[in-house]
Amino acid sequence: MDITIENPNYASFRYHNSTAYVNYHDLVVSEVPMKAQLIPARSKINLTTSADFMVGKLIEDPNFWSDFAYGTLNLTSTATLPGKVTMLKIIKFKGTVNNGCDISVNISSMAVESKCLSKIKL
Numbered sequence: 001m002d003i004t005i006e007n008p009n010y011a012s013f014r015y016h017n018s019t020a021y022v023n024y025h026d027l028v029v030s031e032v033p034m035k036a037q038l039i040p041a042r043s044k045i046n047l048t049t050s051a052d053f054m055v056g057k058l059i060e061d062p063n064f065w066s067d068f069a070y071g072t073l074n075l076t077s078t079a080t081l082p083g084k085v086t087m088l089k090i091i092k093f094k095g096t097v098n099n100g101c102d103i104s105v106n107i108s109s110m111a112v113e114s115k116c117l118s119k120i121k122l
């Protein structure tokens with residue numbers, strides 16, 4: 001999968017190796033490795049990674065078959081990216097970005113729609 005990470009701030013952010021989690025009704029159904037990267041100030045990067053879904057856990061959930069029949073699976077993802085913020089190439093301090101996404105998968109068209117919210121803690 002391709003993940004686009006946008007940094008709208010005037011400082012760059014370098015995060016450490018991390019793991020994002022995909023949940024279905026509060027049940028973790030996938031872990032997504034995120035390799036360390038630098039996100040320059042006011043720019044976007046594309047991160048290519050893979051997500052191995054635990055299909056057994058997914059179909060054992062009592063909500064799965066009714067959601068499947070309805071035609072939409074709603075998932076959430078969370079990621080915590082600890083790292084370092086750099087301003088003007090000389091001012092450096094620790095920061096953590098917390099990201100949460102609501103993901104909707106349309107079964108028949110295989111279209112995916114997501115809405116994400118990120119917060120940085122310095």
